[in-house]
Amino acid sequence: MTLALIDTSTANIASVRYALNRLGVEPVLAATPGEAASATKLILPGVGAAGPAMRALERSGWADALRSDTRPLLGVCLGMQLLFGESDEDSGAGVPVSLLGLIPGRVERLAPSDAGPWPHMGWNTLSFQPGSDPLLTGIEEGAHVYFVHGFYVPEGASTLATTTYGTRISAMVRHGHIAGCQFHPERSGAVGARILSNFIKG
Amino acid sequence: MLARRIIPCLDVRDGKVVKGVRFKDHEIVGDIVELARLYAEQGADELVFYDISASPEGREVEPLWVGRxxxxxxxxxxxxxxxxxxxxxxxxxHAGADKISINTPALENPNLINALAEEFGSQCVVVGMDSRKIGGIYRLHQYTGDPDRTLTSERDTLSWIKEVIERGAGEIVLNCMDQDGVRQGYDIEQLIAAREVCSVPLIASGGAGAMDHFEAVFKKANVDGALAASVFHRSVISIPDLKIYLAQSGIEVRP
Known part of the structure; x- marks a missing residue:
């Protein structure tokens, strides 16, 4: 198994790479689709804003490549949000950002109201149907994982696991060969390491 | 449910973790990487590394140890x-840090907050503040890593909290200076005042000395996290014991 880490200049490449290293995997850093030619699985990491991240993916050719790719793909945090159709995160332009469109759905601004401050930052619990996906093997219902985000994907057809912060948030998603984590598995202790390991081995 | 965070703070000077009392008289407590690993294993929810000599000497943090x-x-x-x-x-x-925190540079150049938030997103922009009550008003201090250069700012703390949030800060760490390093408890009064104006996550800092201090700051000031240094470095409180205590007190924590 060769794993490629899609390298956009806005991403949290290093921490995801180190988490994979701790699992004994040395990923290929792929700034372009050509650099991932030998990979059998892909991870799309991401922190920051949707607009700049999409521009980086379009410049590098990754946006088009991912739309026709059939390899298992895991999006992490912003990388998960980018898999959807459109984001309300406008970067000041006042119009929605068009995303990769690999999974139907839209990214909305989180409005926690009484639940607490914005953004949603910290360790929150996972709710899911045990046995519903290989990515969740060995994970206990109610396990804590680390979230940092101000935008979210509402619960929908692709939702695998949720967390609650004012509203129910898609914490993990699955759509065919494409999956995603809204939280940061690379920063979620043993629980996150297990999810990454499940992706590598699955 | 979102858990309250326990955050050991590692003050770094010349590549070593140090601890001072009321920002003075620093002594070495250990190696950065070893302590980071130890606290992560013990169940710390997050770590903060402050290079306390950086602002006074005009230096910047060494990305080398960030990567390690x-x-x-x-x-x-x-x-x-x-x-x-x-x-x-x-x-x-890019070396692997999840957030960056600015304190004195934000006071010198508030536009830096906007620039960082636009480039990296608010979620990784933390503004740290050193604050104490002077003449009945909470005021900010600068260059607190060096007692000879520490300055009282003209700015008042509560209006600064509002301003940095408008500029894009995603989290505030409020270090209450009168309490720092003396282990008499967090400055609940100041933190309640800060909480009222702080719509982003608020982290309490300065004064932790016993497990009930953590309970008090979460229950009374409703902060999102509590930061402490000496009680952890000197094993006055163990993080696993603290988590059990807080859970039994009805506070949501990550086991």
Whole structure:
């Protein structure tokens, strides 16, 4: 198994790479689709804003490549949000950002109201149907994982696991060969390491 | 349910973790990477590294040790100390830090907050504040790593909290200076005042000495996290014991 880490200049490449290293995997850093030619699985990491991240993916050719790719793909945090159709995160332009469109759905601004401050930052619990996906093997219902985000994907057809912060948030998603984590598995202790390991081995 | 965070703070000077009392008289407590690993294993929810000598000497944090920390720990960490530019922040984030925190540079150049938030997103922009009550008003201090250069700012703390949030800060760490290093409890009064104006996550800092101090700051000031240094470095409180105590007190924590 060769794993490629899609390298956009806005991403949290290093921490995801180190988490994979701790699992004994040395990923290929792929700034372009050509650099991932030998990979059998892909991870799309991401922190920051949707607009700049999409521009980086379009410049590098990754946006088009991912739309026709059939390899298992895991999006992490912003990388998960980018898999959807459109984001309300406008970067000041006042119009929605068009995303990769690999999974139907839209990214909305989180409005926690009484639940607490914005953004949603910290360790929150996972709710899911045990046995519903290989990515969740060995994970206990109610396990804590680390979230940092101000935008979210509402619960929908692709939702695998949720967390609650004012509203129910898609914490993990699955759509065919494409999956995603809204939280940061690379920063979620043993629980996150297990999810990454499940992706590598699955 | 979102858990309250327990955050050991590692003050870094010349590549070693140090601890002072009321910001003075620093002594070495250990190696950065070893302590980071130890706290992550014990159940710390996040770590903060402050290079306390950075602002006074005009230096910036060494990304080298940031990368060494990122390789070994699997919980989030924040790096602070003399980050004065988007490029300096980028170097630390790309080395593996999850957040960067600015304090004195934000006071000198508030536009830096906007620039960092636009470039990296608010979620990784933390503004740290050193604050104490002077003449009945909470005021900010600068260059607190060096007692000979520490200055009282003209700015008042509560209006600064509002301003930095408008500029894009995603988290506030409020260090209450009168309480720092003396282990008499967090400055609940100041933190309640800060909470009222703070719509982003608020982290209490300064004064932790016993487990009930953590309980009090979560229950009374409703902060999102509590930061402490000496009680953890000197094993006055163990993090696993603290988590059990807080859970039994009805506070949501990550086991």
């Amino acid at each position: 920390v990122a390789q070994v720990i699997d919980i989030p960490f924040c790096v602070a100390g003399g980050i004065r530019s988007v490029a300096a922040a980028r170097a630390r984030l």
